[in-house]
Structures are given as structure tokens and as C-alpha cells.
Amino acid sequence: MEKESYTPGLCAEDLAHYRDLAVQYARKSLLPIFDGEFSDGNLSLLPEKLKAAFEAGIAATPDPSLPGHEYGIWGKAVDAQGFVPSIVLLSTIAQTCGGVAMCLHAQGVASNVLASASGRLPFAPRTVGLALQEGFCPPFWGTIHSPDIDAPARITTVAEKRHDQYIINGTKSFVYSMNDVDAYVVFALSGDEWGCFLVNSRAQGIEKKDVGVRTGLRACLVEHVTFNNVEVPLEARIDENGARDLVIRALILNWVGMSAIAVGIAHGAVAAARKYASERYQGGKQIEELPAIKMLIAGAEAFAATAEKMALSLSDDDLYSLKKLKESAAAKSTVMDLCARAVTDCLQSFGGYGYMEDYGMEKRLRDVSVLKSASGSTTYLKQLIFDLEKEAAK
């Protein structure tokens, strides 16, 4: 695939380097997680594997002393290099484990928001989580535009300025992150506008609640985080004149990254299905000779390739624009659908074995289904896409 056309600032060697980096990480660090009978891998090994991602420079971080700060997934270099390096890293890692890719992605988006903030950070955390969503869905356009009106749902997390500090109250839902992050990037209503705050995760008044047993992406922590009169200094507010642009940026990166992960999962499923079809004999011949199997795998390959093209075609000129927000919402909606179809068709080609944990196909299907529902599912993204088109026409 000619990825150079999407990446004016990068040459083919750069992309090959990113892909090779992700392949090495997946092979050396992630594959050992799947030794033994664990449907989602041996998650007790995860902390050391994520540490390796920081050491390799794959994981982005607000801490400028670490190698991933610039060139990790959604690192500071996104503005210069565009989406493609992060898409390549995420999709390559997701071929082995969607959950770990989601961990690195969540870390990257939160780090990127901090890196792009205009204010100076009061401290430089190593790991961060993004606290944007409330209720069951990320904000709709009306709420992005004006967080204090019901369009359709106002933001209920409020940061009130009192003397020399802000007091934050409210609950953020479905906060994806690595385990035990150092800080949260919290979007809250401040006056009548969006505010963005860097909050130490150990600050008094923060309650974290794991969301419980989930379908997939289990390597990534998901929590509801409640802020009860959490006091933060004035300099913890990292935006200067409202954080709406940062909200838009966070949503764009989130949806693009999730699309990249879905693409990786789909490619992993196709590769596994092709391998199985060439090795599995039934009735004395390889099942890849059966037309039904060919149709399933070929269709899946087409879906995965189309999804990849769509993800890579997202230009990265302005990460604060409504046009880009609309494109990324459309990409998330469409890419998820294509990738879910690809994975389920690949699983079908395994017959009963696809449904068992042994071949990892059911994990892929579980992971991609979570991506479909998470952080804005198709039904709700359609509303946003329509509203943004209308807004752009004004």
C-alpha cells in the first residue's frame, strides 16, 4: 500500500521504521502474554509490558524526559507528522492485542491534549487518563458548542473558581487508561465555557470505580471517576480562553485512534483466518479450497482494506476544525462497521473452533465490538455528523 501519499512529512523509511518498531514490540513483549490458557492474555504481566512500551518510545507521555513524548502514539509530533505514524503503530499492535493498543491509545490522547495546551503544566505526570465523557455517550455537537445547555445534555462536571483555586465536582464515565495513572485530564464546565484541567489522580476527593466485567479490551482499564470537591490550583487549568478546541481535538484523536485499532484487529483476524484455512483439512483437503471459506475471507480482506484506506485517508491539517471532527466521526462509524464484519466473517471460517478461546478469534470479535459501542456508537455519531454538516454550512 502506498502510504506516502497520506504523509507528506514522512518518507517510506520512516513509516517502515514505525511499523518495525510496533512489530518488534508486539512480538517480543506482547506475544508472551498469550502463553497459557488466558482468553485475554495473562494480564498480570501487563505492567512490565507497558513499561517496555515507554522504554521503546511507543507510549506517549507528558513527561518530556521520556522518549515517547515526541514520537510515541499521539505524541507531540502529531502536529508535524500527522496521524499516520500513530495509526501504523496502533494498528500493528492491535493485530496482536487490541486491549494493549487501547491502553497506549488512551495514554496518547490524554498526553496529546496536554502537549497542545497553551498553558504551562503544573507538573509532568508519566501516565494520564482522559476524562471527557459523561453518562453513556461523549458530548454531541450542541454540548461541545455550549457545555451549559441541554443540547441534548449539559455537562454536569463543574469547575468553580474560588480565590486561588478551582473546586471540581462531577462524575466522568468510561475513562480509559493504563492502570493507576498519575493524573487525569478533566474537561469541565467553568462558568459558561469548557475548561480543561490537569488533576493529580491522588488528589483528595477523587473516587475511582472500575466499570466491572466487560466484553473485551480487558487489558485497558475503564473507570468511572467521581470528583467530590477536588481542589486544584489555578495553574492546573491548561486552557487559556476556553477548552472547546481541546474537546474537539480529543474527540478527533480518540475516534481516529480507535479506528486504527479496529483496522489492526481486522487485519489480525484476516491473517489468522488465512493461516487456519491453509492448515485445516476437512474431507482430505484444505478448507481454503472451499468456496464458502474463500468468500468469507476474501470479503473480510476487502472490508479490512477499505477500512484501512479510510483511516489513512484522514488528512491531518487542522485538529481543531469541525470538518475534521465530522470526518473522524464518520470514519469511526464506518470503519467499526467494516472491521466488525471482517472479524465476524473470519471467525465464521473457523467453524466451531472460532468460537473457542484457543485461536484468539473470539477475543478479536469481543474487542472490536467494544470499539463499536465505545465513545460514541453509530446511532449517536450520525446525529453529530448531521449537526456538524449543518453547522459548517452556516
Next chain:
Amino acid sequence: MNQSLEERIEQLKPKNAAKKMNLFGRMLVDNREMSLWEHDTKTLSWGVRRWRRKALKFAREHIRPLAPKADLDPHGYDPRPLLSAAARNGFQTLLLVPPLGTASILPFFRSTVLQVAVVGEEFATECGGLALLLLAHNLGMAPLLLSGSLRTIIGQMIPFYLKSYILGRPDCMAFAITEPGAGSDVEETEGGAQAKLVTTAKYVPEKKGYILNGRKCFISDGGIASQVTVYAKLENEGIESWTCFLVKKGTPGFEVGRLERKMGQRAADAAELIFDNVFVPEKNIVGRLRSGWANNRNVLNYSRPVVGAMALGHGRGAFERCLEFCRKTYLGPRRLIEYQDVQLELADMAISLWAARSMIWHSCKQFRGYQSGSAAAKVFASDTAYKVCNQAMELMGDHGYLHANGVERAWRDSRLTQIYEGTNQINRLALIEHHLSTDFS
């Protein structure tokens, strides 16, 4: 025209508008307020209706409370109380009519499996795994009935039934056709002809019986069944010699091997069965020698609509739980269910489920299982159920993938119905095969 918009809308509702019609016109308008479930139930004959109501009550009382734990910890719960309760309530003996079984008499002779299908939907609505636990028993039992052999029915099936219904014994049967090297092959004709089967029966004249050797895999209820209907080829012969044997638990050489770890329907096991020189007396041959292939294919004709009904149940379970979520969840000042886009999605799900139910019930409308109708109903219902479960998960956003809400469990459960009882690809080919000389030649 001084009325408010709300008042005008109220007047325009069909129920109120009909008041302006004359008496006979009003009589022709059906304005009864009735749930979809109740409406469908009333279209059934009295006997089937009775089972549908009974199954709904049983599922809510016995299956619903057990479902989350049985799914999360399939080896940590005891299935026997549930099996026993189902047996006492007559759910395990629906393949014969009283006094030997419990199926309603008239509906049974119009459709052998409609009552099982109706029950299957209700059970699967609450939990796919527990529904499979209870219904796989019928699959294991079906070869005995469909063998057409009075010797088998009187000698094997009826005693089992009486103990089940009268004593409430938590025993069940399992159906074993799938082999590690032959999954879909044993469910369609061309595959069958080329299948590499390993489970073999060797005749031992001096002992008047057969020695079974081989392995079966993915056998639902295989780990807990007290008896298994096992299909084996005769020594030095092909699948044409397939014969069904009844093998009892505890027979020397018969062991349960690996219990598979599945994505869904986890409350029911999928076991590997190992036959190492297992002796089966001649009296335990189900039907005639070498009639196993025909028997197996016919069992599938009867079981596929039931699998379709179970899939429908998974979809309905997801739909009902999603509906409840939309009722109680607010987006801004309004509940989700008040948004038109949400209503459109919910309506689409209800329509899909209705269509699947219509197709299943239609495919059951005859005494004998009909290959193409059964296969088509299974394919349509399982694809529909998976689609509806996906819609439900997406409508609930991030809450859709939480185990606590029960929708993702239905989604995982539904995916298996596209695979077992023949993959949906195999079932499509079954339809073509059935009508090759009439429609597709």
C-alpha cells in the same frame, strides 16, 4: 381550533379517532392495548399458548436469577436444581404426548417441535447458556424418537421420560456427531461423503455388541449427560455405515475429556468425549444398523428451528434489556426512549425479531421436519439475532459492553447460533440441496 397541539395529537391517535366511526366501523378496528408478546401468544393454539406462558414464568423465576453467575463462573454453579425443576415442570419431556411425555396432544401432531421452539425462545431470552443446558437434552433424545424404532422408544426413551417427569431426576441426554476432523462435514451430504471420521464401532459376536473407539468434540451437555447418542461408522466402512449408539455414563472406557472455553453460552458445557474400547450391547443400537446418517440428517431438520428459536430468544433478551435501559436512562432532560432516533432503532429491532419469529413458527407448521424450511429459519433467525444484539449494544453506548447489563451476554450467546447445528453457510447449502431438482436445477 383553540386546542393545543398536544390535545390535537391526542385526538388524532387511532384509538380516539375511531370513536367518530359508526358501530360496525369501530368493530373492525383492533385497538386492543396488548404487548407484542401477548399478541403473538394469542395467535397460537391453546396448548402451545399454555407452554409459552409456562416457559416465560419458569425462565423468569428459575433462569433469570442464575444467569449472570452461570455465565461468569460456568464451573462454579450446580446445574442439577435447574435440570430437576425443568423436568418436574415437564420441559424435558416435550417430545412425546401424555401419558408418556408432556407435549400438548393436538399441537404435537400438527407440529412435533413447535412447543420445544416456543419454550426455547423463552429460556434463551433469559440466558443462552442455561437454555442450551436444558434444550440440548432434546437434541440428545431426538435420535431415539426419530429412529422410528418401537424397540428404542419403548426400551430407552420412555423409561427415561417417566423418571424425568415423575421423579424430577436431573438427568439429561447429549447428541454426539461432531469429530475433531469433521465438524461441518457431518451436517451436509457432500462433506459427509468426504469426511474423515475416526469414531469406529467394531462388532464383537461373542459379546453380542460393539466396541467403540474414537473421539467426539464440542458436545453440548457432554460433560453432564447421563446418556449420549453417539454416531460411529462400522469398522472398515464409510459414513454410509454410520450407526447411532446409546452410550451410558460410567461405561468402562467412556470418558469426558476437555471442556471447551467458549465465548458465550458458557453455562452449558461443550465437551470432548473419548471412547476407548467402550462396549455397547446390541440393544443400545438406536434404530437400525447403518441408519445413522439418515437419522442424523433428520434430527437436524427437527432441531434447526429450535436453534433458530433460541437465537431469537438471545435477540429478544438483548432487545428487552436495551429497552429497559432506554426507559430509565436520561440524556439531558429526556429519557432515551423519548428520542425519535432511538425509537426508530428499537422499532427496527422489534420488527426484525417479529420477522424471525414468524419464520420459525412457519417452519414448524408441519408434523415432519422440513430440511429447507428448518435450515432457512435457523439461518435467518441467527443472523437476525446477532444483528439485533449488535444494535442493542450500540444503542446503549459504553453501557452495552458491560456484563452487568446482560446485553453483551446475549450478543456473545447469539454468535454461536450462526455456527452450531451446521454453520449458516452449510444451512444455506441445505436449502439448495433440498430443492435442487425443483427450484435450483
